[in-house]
Each structure stands twice: as structure tokens, then as C-alpha cells.
Amino acid sequence: MASRTVAPPVTAEGREALRLSTPVALWWAWVAFVVVNVADYAVQGLPSARFGAVVSAILLLGTGLAYVLALRPRVIMDSSGLTVVNPFRVHHVPWRLIEHVGTGEWVRVHYGHAGAEETGGKKLDCWALYVSSRTKRKIARGAPRPRRGLFTSQRTAQWLEGGSADPGYGRLPEEARHLASLPVAQALAVRLDSRAARERARQAGAGPGEAQAAASWSWPAIAAAAVPALILVIVAVIA
Amino acid sequence: MSVTEVQFQASGAEAGQASGAPVEGRSQWQLTWRRLRSDKVSMIALIVVVLMIVLAIIAPVFAAITHHPVDAAYPIQGENAAGNPVGPFTNGFWLGTDSTGRDLLVRILYGARISLFVGVVSTFIAAFLGVTIGLMAGYFGGIIDTLLARFTDAVLAFPYVVLALALAEAFGPSLTIIMILITFFSWAGIARIVRGQTLSIREKEYIEAARSLGAGPFRIMFLDILPNLLAPVLVVATLYIPQAIVFEATLSFLGLGIQPPTPSWGNMLADAQNFYQVAWWYLAFPAIFLLITTLAFNLLGDGIRDAMDPRTERLVAARRMRRRRDKRRTALLDGQTALQNEQEA
Amino acid sequence: MAIVGYIVRRILTGIVVVWLVASIAFFLFFSRPVTTVARELAGRAATPQVINEVITNLGLNQPIMTQYWHFLDNLVHGNLGYSYFTQESVDTMLKQDLPPTVSLVIGGVILWLIVGLAVGIISATRARSFFDRFSNVAVLIGLSMPVFVIGELLISVVFYPLYSHGFTWINTGYSGITSGVGSFFGHMLLPWITLAAVQAAVYTRLSRGQLLDTLGEDYIRTARAKGLPERRVVFRHAVRAALTPVVSQLGVDIGQLLGGVVVVEVVFGLGGIGQVSVQAVEQDNLPVIIGFVIIAALFVVVSNIVVDLVYATLDPRVRIT
Numbered sequence: 001m002a003s004r005t006v007a008p009p010v011t012a013e014g015r016e017a018l019r020l021s022t023p024v025a026l027w028w029a030w031v032a033f034v035v036v037n038v039a040d041y042a043v044q045g046l047p048s049a050r051f052g053a054v055v056s057a058i059l060l061l062g063t064g065l066a067y068v069l070a071l072r073p074r075v076i077m078d079s080s081g082l083t084v085v086n087p088f089r090v091h092h093v094p095w096r097l098i099e100h101v102g103t104g105e106w107v108r109v110h111y112g113h114a115g116a117e118e119t120g121g122k123k124l125d126c127w128a129l130y131v132s133s134r135t136k137r138k139i140a141r142g143a144p145r146p147r148r149g150l151f152t153s154q155r156t157a158q159w160l161e162g163g164s165a166d167p168g169y170g171r172l173p174e175e176a177r178h179l180a181s182l183p184v185a186q187a188l189a190v191r192l193d194s195r196a197a198r199e200r201a202r203q204a205g206a207g208p209g210e211a212q213a214a215a216s217w218s219w220p221a222i223a224a225a226a227v228p229a230l231i232l233v234i235v236a237v238i239a
Numbered sequence: 240m241s242v243t244e245v246q247f248q249a250s251g252a253e254a255g256q257a258s259g260a261p262v263e264g265r266s267q268w269q270l271t272w273r274r275l276r277s278d279k280v281s282m283i284a285l286i287v288v289v290l291m292i293v294l295a296i297i298a299p300v301f302a303a304i305t306h307h308p309v310d311a312a313y314p315i316q317g318e319n320a321a322g323n324p325v326g327p328f329t330n331g332f333w334l335g336t337d338s339t340g341r342d343l344l345v346r347i348l349y350g351a352r353i354s355l356f357v358g359v360v361s362t363f364i365a366a367f368l369g370v371t372i373g374l375m376a377g378y379f380g381g382i383i384d385t386l387l388a389r390f391t392d393a394v395l396a397f398p399y400v401v402l403a404l405a406l407a408e409a410f411g412p413s414l415t416i417i418m419i420l421i422t423f424f425s426w427a428g429i430a431r432i433v434r435g436q437t438l439s440i441r442e443k444e445y446i447e448a449a450r451s452l453g454a455g456p457f458r459i460m461f462l463d464i465l466p467n468l469l470a471p472v473l474v475v476a477t478l479y480i481p482q483a484i485v486f487e488a489t490l491s492f493l494g495l496g497i498q499p500p501t502p503s504w505g506n507m508l509a510d511a512q513n514f515y516q517v518a519w520w521y522l523a524f525p526a527i528f529l530l531i532t533t534l535a536f537n538l539l540g541d542g543i544r545d546a547m548d549p550r551t552e553r554l555v556a557a558r559r560m561r562r563r564r565d566k567r568r569t570a571l572l573d574g575q576t577a578l579q580n581e582q583e584a
Numbered sequence: 585m586a587i588v589g590y591i592v593r594r595i596l597t598g599i600v601v602v603w604l605v606a607s608i609a610f611f612l613f614f615s616r617p618v619t620t621v622a623r624e625l626a627g628r629a630a631t632p633q634v635i636n637e638v639i640t641n642l643g644l645n646q647p648i649m650t651q652y653w654h655f656l657d658n659l660v661h662g663n664l665g666y667s668y669f670t671q672e673s674v675d676t677m678l679k680q681d682l683p684p685t686v687s688l689v690i691g692g693v694i695l696w697l698i699v700g701l702a703v704g705i706i707s708a709t710r711a712r713s714f715f716d717r718f719s720n721v722a723v724l725i726g727l728s729m730p731v732f733v734i735g736e737l738l739i740s741v742v743f744y745p746l747y748s749h750g751f752t753w754i755n756t757g758y759s760g761i762t763s764g765v766g767s768f769f770g771h772m773l774l775p776w777i778t779l780a781a782v783q784a785a786v787y788t789r790l791s792r793g794q795l796l797d798t799l800g801e802d803y804i805r806t807a808r809a810k811g812l813p814e815r816r817v818v819f820r821h822a823v824r825a826a827l828t829p830v831v832s833q834l835g836v837d838i839g840q841l842l843g844g845v846v847v848v849e850v851v852f853g854l855g856g857i858g859q860v861s862v863q864a865v866e867q868d869n870l871p872v873i874i875g876f877v878i879i880a881a882l883f884v885v886v887s888n889i890v891v892d893l894v895y896a897t898l899d900p901r902v903r904i905t
Contacts, residue, residue, distance in 0.1 A: 021385075036649075037649060040647065040648075040649040041649070044647040044649075044650075047646065047650050051650070051653070055653055069596070104586070105586065105589070105590050105593075106586075106589070123586070125586055125589060127589065130593065133832075133835065133888070133892055133895075134392060136895070137829075137832045392836075395836060395839075396835070396836045396837075396838065396839050396884075397839050398838070398839035398840075398842040398843060398880055398884065399839060399840075399843050400842055400843040400846045400847075400858070401842065401876070401877055401880045401881075404861055404862070404865055404873060404876065404877070405609060405612060405613075405873065405877055407865050408613070408624075408864075408865050408868070408870065408873045409612055409613055409616070412865075481728060485728075485729075485730045488730050488732075489730050489731065489732060489843070489847060492730075492732045492847070492850075493846065493847065493850060493862050494862065494865065494866055495862070495865060505732075508732065508733065508736060509732075511736070512736055512739075512851070515736070515739065515740040515744070516740075516744060519740065522736055522740055526733050526736070526737070529730070529733065530725075530728060530729060530733065533728040533729070533730075534724070534725065534728040537724060537727065537728050538724070
């Protein structure tokens with residue numbers, strides 16, 4: 001009979017990229033729109049060269065923006081720390097600096113300087129992990145109490161919550177079950193937070209180390225947005 | 240056997256023991272009906288609903304009795320000298336006439352047909368859709384669930400009037416459009432409730448047992464989960480019907496729904512607006528019928544919901560016990576103070 | 585960065601939503617046969633020559649994607665089309681018709697929030713009292729009534745008797761605030777009450793339920809046990825907590841609000857955007873309807889942002905910074 005508890009892994013955890021599903025879906029919807037346009041012009045022809053030029057420039061700009069704002073942003077966790085890819089900047093925060101990961105309008109990373117007495121007080125928002133109004137309402141409502149449903153009394157509702165000795169849906173470990181009940185953005189924040197805590201504990205004895213948060217501008221992203229905008233302006237002015 | 244049945248049987252057993260009668264398990268439906276019967280307001284509401292339905296069905300009988308077909312205008316008997324409608328009980332018009340001299344009572348009853356038909360059938364279709372989709376979302380979870388949740392939110396927040404205008408303009412106002420609209424806006428709420436119930440039922444052990452016995456997902460959904468959904472869906476449907484009726488009346492009022500001369504409470508009230516100064520009955524009677532119908536359905540739905548939830552009974556009993564206990568306590572305190580007063584005196 | 589990002593995100597989402605709605609409206613209307621579309625654009629009384637003119641002028645024979653981009657081009661420049669039926673451009677029409685609608689919305693929302701919350705709070709704090717029972721019945725009746733019935737009842741029972749006895753302050757139709765504050769309120773009072781009535785019933789029930797739940801919570805019991813005065817307990821703690829679900833419900837109710845606005849405008853003859861659009865359906869006047877759809881989308885987006893901001897100020901858990 002295998003025991004259900006698993007010993008904590010001794011080796012470091014792997015690399016993982018986090019993002020929400022809606023931006024990716026929106027990206028593909030935009031791509032479909034572009035394809036429809038191109039197909040239509042290929043089949044029915046363009047009314048004028050100017051029209052074609054302007055529309056192409058607009059589609060190009062849209063694609064650039066969609067890439068920069070929806071497809072590209074993500075949050076990567078690996079052994080060295082957290083890499084937050086935001087639309088125009090990329091931030092890297094080592095694990096030991098992270099104090100807490102919470103939610104506001106976005107999943108927010110609170111971090112400070114290594115060895116500081118008071119909290120560093122720096123905040124980093126992850127554009128990729130945004131908190132929608134719906135999620136905000138869910139978070140504000142808090143953990144659902146054992147509500148009486150339409151037809152179950154308080155007693156029955158509690159019985160349902162308590163579950164049986166070997167819960168069916170609760171075949172998942174307790175942590176996963178809790179995460180599954182949270183809205184996605186909040187669940188990701190919890191995951192990041194617990195991973196940070198684990199990594200901090202793991203690296204506790206390893207001495208001060210490099211402990212510096214770094215941020216850099218991402219030139220490809222800036223180009224992806226700025227170049228089509230420039231092209232559009234040129235086309236609109238010249239043509 | 241579903242959990243809810245077990246729970247109801249338990250409370251039935253308690254009731255039996257309290258009265259000293261032999262313990263006899265009663266089914267969920269019997270207990271619900273018993274509770275509903277004892278609720279006077281709900282019984283009256285039920286009678287009114289049934290009465291309305293009957294009246295709507297036998298509308299042609301009224302047309303025959305009064306010899307006034309539904310779209311026959313009577314410019315001579317039906318209108319007074321100024322060309323305005325005549326009031327109740329004149330010239331054989333039981334409730335008076337409308338702006339073109341048609342029998343108001345007959346038109347109201349034919350309007351009831353439309354309102355009830357639209358209300359009940361749209362809600363029925365919406366319930367069918369809602370149950371199917373909610374069941375699948377609750378059972379399979381994952382992306383279906385997320386999509387459904389998002390879509391439900393979008394539908395619930397959507398401005399219905401904008402869509403009604405656009406569709407009426409694009410395709411012309413008609414009965415079909417109204418029913419599509421009402422169904423479109425109703426199914427989401429039902430699906431949500433069904434999804435919630437499915438989620439809670441899914442975790443039960445007998446589902447586990449069925450699954451381990453090799454039953455496929457659809458078998459489980461239909462044979463095990465679905466019967467337990469009938470009760471909640473019934474309550475929700477009874478509460479959605481009046482919304483559907485009001486929706487149809489509003490659309491017809493705006494001219495986006497049933498077009499004259501077909502009578503609908505909505506378009507009758509729209510016309511009545513121009514005549515309220517000279518013909519109060521044209522405004523009052525359709526409004527009264529509309530109000531009574533929706534009120535009755537609302538009260539009935541609330542009543543069924545209360546009857547199905549044994550908590551209400553326990554709540555009532557608890558309140559009674561609390562009142563008795565408080566009375567006893569104050570009596571006790573009074574007795575003590577009286578005693579103290581005697582001792583001090 | 586947070587504020588900038590917040591604004592960018594909101595505006596971006598808003599633009600995307602309005603763009604999506606406009607596109608759907610465009611494809612819904614313009615994918616139909618050319619003559620149908622032309623007839624609707626030209627107006628009901630148009631002769632075949634006028635229709636052909638319209639087809640050439642507006643380029644209705646071009647491929648649909650080309651038309652679509654021209655449509656977007658016009659939209660961005662604020663040109664919503666031309667209503668042949670009324671011989672004026674749609675934006676002039678909409679600009680004229682905006683004031684009644686805006687007045688109605690603002691007054692109505694304020695009224696329903698105040699009444700709904702006040703009655704709900706009082707009912708919850710005096711549960712099972714006469715007031716509570718009475719308000720429960722009123723709520724039930726309010727929920728069962730269609731908006732237009734309430735409006736018609738108010739007109740025939742309040743406006744007409746008063747008016748015919750010489751009390752002309754309360755009136756139907758619209759009188760702008762610039763022509764006199766008194767007459768403005770006189771014209772808007774009954775429409776506000778009508779718009780607010782049904783929604784106030786919903787919000788009364790909602791706030792009463794929320795407050796009753798909150799009042800049973802542990803931290804309320806703690807506050808009471810600490811000896812805090814009852815009024816402070818209720819207002820500081822319970823109402824604050826009960827308010828957030830109500831506000832979030834408000835965001836969802838924008839759709840119902842729009843419906844109510846249109847109905848009230850038609851009943852009271854306010855001549856706002858809603859009434860004009862309903863008339864446009866009767867007149868088969870397409871440009872006005874498209875204009876209305878886009879304005880409605882804008883309105884929904886803007887009000888969602890407003891509700892979001894209000895929500896953020898109420899609930900510290902969802903602050904921006």
C-alpha cells in the first residue's frame with residue numbers, strides 16, 4: 001500500500017513558463033482575422049494600391065501590438081529566479097529577494113534588497129498575469145462558506161464539503177485541490193509564492209550570492225511595436 | 240439512491256417518530272408537495288397560474304360566447320360618439336373595447352395565449368439547453384467549464400435591448416425572434432445553476448462507484464446526476480417564466496415583438512397609452528392580467544423553493560422553540576425578581 | 585508603472601470591445617443582399633433611382649472587406665453615416681438626443697442605489713419588523729412589474745390627475761436643464777422613479793441578503809462583544825463588506841439599465857437615444873440603429889470602468905497600487 005505523502009524533492013525544480021489562456025486565444029483570433037483579410041484580397045483583388053498599403057500597414061501594426069501585448073508576455077520560473085517578461089521590459093528577480101507574491105490588478109511580486117533590515121518595498125507587476133474584474137470579484141468574495149445550495153440544508157452542505165474518507169474529486173493532494181478552487185491568476189500567485197518560499201529555504205545556507213534584481217529593455221519588442229507604427233504613419237502621409 | 244433522498248427520508252422518519260406513528264420513509268416529492276400544500280400563499284398562486292392557463296386555452300370559448308371574434312372591430316357598438324372605446328359592460332362588451340372597437344376581454348385572453356406560450360416554451364427550451372450545457376460543463380470541467388463561465392457572464396451582462404433592436408431591424412420583428420432572444424438570455428442562468436449542482440453531486444461516492452464499475456460519462460450524467468437536477472431546474476424554470484413573459488411584453492410594447500393586430504399584452508398596453516385619458520379600462524385590464532400572472536409565477540416559484548428545502552421547516556421550528564424558551568426565561572426571571580422583592584420587603 | 589499599465593489595459597480592452605461590437609453590427613447588417621441594405625439606408629420612401637444612387641455613393645457593390653475598412657475609417661473619423669429618412673447626419677441626431685438619455689441614466693442610477701441600499705439596510709437591521717415585511721412585499725411586486733407598466737401607471741395615476749387640475753410642474757417629455765432647473769426636475773421626476781423602481785427592488789433584496797449574511801459573521805459578533813455601539817458596527821463594518829457584491833452586481837446590470845432606459849424614454853416621450861432608435865426600427869432606418877449599437881457599446885465599456893474604479897476604492901484587496 002503506497003503512502004500518499006511524498007518526500008520533498010531534494011533536487012531543484014524545473015523551468016516553467018506561466019501565462020493565462022485568454023491572451024493567447026486573442027492572439028490566434030487576431031491571426032485568423034489577418035488571414036481572412038489577406039485571403040479576401042487575394043481572391044477579390046484590391047480596390048487601389050493605397051487601400052492595400054494602408055490596410056497592410058494597419059494589419060502589421062495590429063500584429064505587432066498583439067505580439068507585444070498578448071503573445072510575448074509571460075513569467076518564467078527556473079532555478080535562478082523569476083523572469084518576468086513584460087511588453088517592453090524584461091525583469092529578473094532572484095528567489096532570495098522575493099518577499100511575497102500577491103494580487104492587485106496584476107500578479108504582483110514584492111521584493112527587496114538582500115540582507116536589508118526593513119523590507120525593500122519594491123513591486124513588480126506581471127503584465128501577463130492580469131486579474132480580470134471577474135477574478136477580482138471572486139477574490140473579494142473570499143473562500144466560499146459551506147453555502148446552502150438551493151436544495152441542501154446547512155447540514156448537508158457541510159457534509160458535502162467534509163467529504164468522505166477517500167474523497168473522489170479530492171483524490172488530488174490537498175494543495176492542488178485548494179489551488180483548483182481558486183481563480184487562475186490567484187492560483188498562479190500562490191504557486192509563485194510557495195515556490196519562492198521553497199527556493200529561499202533551499203538557498204538559505206548558501207551564502208549571500210549574486211542577489212541583484214535586473215531589468216532590461218527588450219529591443220525586439222520595442223521594434224515590433226514601433227516599426228509598424230512608423231510604417232503606418234509614412235504610408236498614411238505619403239499615399 | 241441519491242443523497243437528497245436519503246436526507247429526506249431521515250427527516251421523514253423524525254417527523255413520524257415525533258407523532259408516535261410508525262416510521263415511514265416518504266419520497267422527496269411527497270414531502271415537497273406536503274409542505275407546498277400547507278403554504279397558503281403558494282397554493283393561491285398555483286390556483287391563479289392554473290386558472291390563467293385554462294383561460295388562455297379556452298379563449299375561443301369566450302369569443303364564441305360574446306360573439307366577438309378576436310380581430311373583429313365594431314365601429315358602431317364598440318365606439319362611442321367621439322370614436323373612443325366604450326367601457327366595461329356596455330353593449331355586450333364585458334371589459335369594454337380597445338381603440339378600434341374590438342372586444343377587450345377576448346383580446347386579453349388571446350394575448351394570454353401568446354404570453355404564456357412564449358414564456359413557457361422559451362423557458363422550456365432554455366432549460367433544455369441549460370441543463371445539457373451545464374451538465375457537461377460541471378462534469379467534464381476544464382476548458383468547457385471555463386468557456387461556459389465566460390459565456391454565461393457575457394450573456395448575463397449583455398444589453399438585451401440592443402440585440403433586440405438589431406435583430407428586429409435585420410430580420411423584421413416576429414414571434415420567432417422573440418423566442419430566440421428570450422431563450423438566448425435565459426439558458427445561461429439555468430446552465431450556471433445546473434453546473435453548480437453537478438459539481439457538488441459529482442463528488443459523491445456513488446458516482447465513484449458507478450465509474451469504477453465501468454459506466455461511461457454519459458451514462459453517469461444521465462442516469463445518476465440528471466434525476467437530481469430535476470428539482471432545482473424546476474424551481475429555476477418557474478422563476479424564469481415570469482421573466483420571459485415580462486420580456487415578451489416589453490419587446491411587444493416597443494414594437495419589436497408581436498405586431499398588431501395579433502393581440503399581445505405588450506402591444507395592447509402600448510396602444511392603451513394613447514387612450515388612458517378616455518379609456519382607463521384599456522390600460523387597466525391588460526396591466527392587471529399581466530401583473531397577476533407574473534406575480535403568481537413568482538410567488539409559486541418562491542413557494543416551491545421553500546418547500547423543497549427542509550431548512551425552512553427547521554428554521555420555523557427553531558424559531559418556535561426559541562420563542563418558547565425566551566418566554567420561559569422571562570417568566571423565570573420575573574419569578575426571581577418577585578422572590579427578591581419579597582425577600583427585600 | 586502600475587497606474588499607466590492599468591489605464592493602458594482598460595483603454596485597450598475598451599477599444600477592442602467597441603471595435604468587436606461595431607464589426608459584428610457591420611457584418612450583421614451589410615452581409616445581406618445589396619438591395620435590402622440600400623433600401624434601408626435610403627429610407628422607406630425611396631424610389632429605385634434613389635436606391636441606385638445610394639448603392640453607387642456608398643459603394644455597396646464592393647467586396648465586403650473593402651466596405652468594412654471604409655466603415656472603420658468613417659467610424660474613426662466620427663462619421664456614423666447619414667440618415668436619408670430624417671435628412672441629417674447620424675451624429676447630429678445623436679448629439680441632440682444624448683442629453684435626455686444622460687439625465688435619465690444619472691438620476692435613475694442615483695435614485696435606485698440610494699433607495700435600494702437604504703431600504704435594504706433598514707430591512708436587514710430591523711429584520712421581521714413591519715417595515716421589513718412591507719418592503720418585502722413591495723420588492724416582490726416591483727420585481728414582477730415590467731418597467732413600462734410602472735411608467736404608464738404613474739402617468740395615468742399621478743401625472744394626468746395633477747395636470748388636469750392645473751398642477752403642471754410634473755410633465756411628460758423632456759426639458760433641458762438649461763431651460764430651467766425646476767422644469768427639468770418636473771419632467772424627469774416620474775421617469776427617474778420608473779427607471780429606479782424595478783432595479784431598486786432588486787438591489788433592496790440583494791443588499792438586505794448580503795447585510796443579513798454579513799451581520800451573522802464572526803467579526804461582527806466580536807465587534808459587538810467589544811461593546812461598540814450598534815450603529816457603528818453596522819455602518820462601519822457590515823455595510824462596507826456588504827457593499828462590494830452590490831457594486832459588482834451593478835457592473836453586470838448595465839445591460840438591464842439600457843433596456844430600462846429605452847422603455848422609459850418611449851413611455852414618457854423623452855426623445856432620447858433609446859426612443860429614437862426604436863423609432864428607427866419602425867422607419868427601417870439603418871444608420872441610426874448602427875449608431876445606437878456603437879454608442880451602447882461605448883456606454884457599457886465606460887460604465888464598467890467606472891464601476892471598477894468604485895470597486896477598487898471600496899475593497900482594499902483589489903487596489904491598483
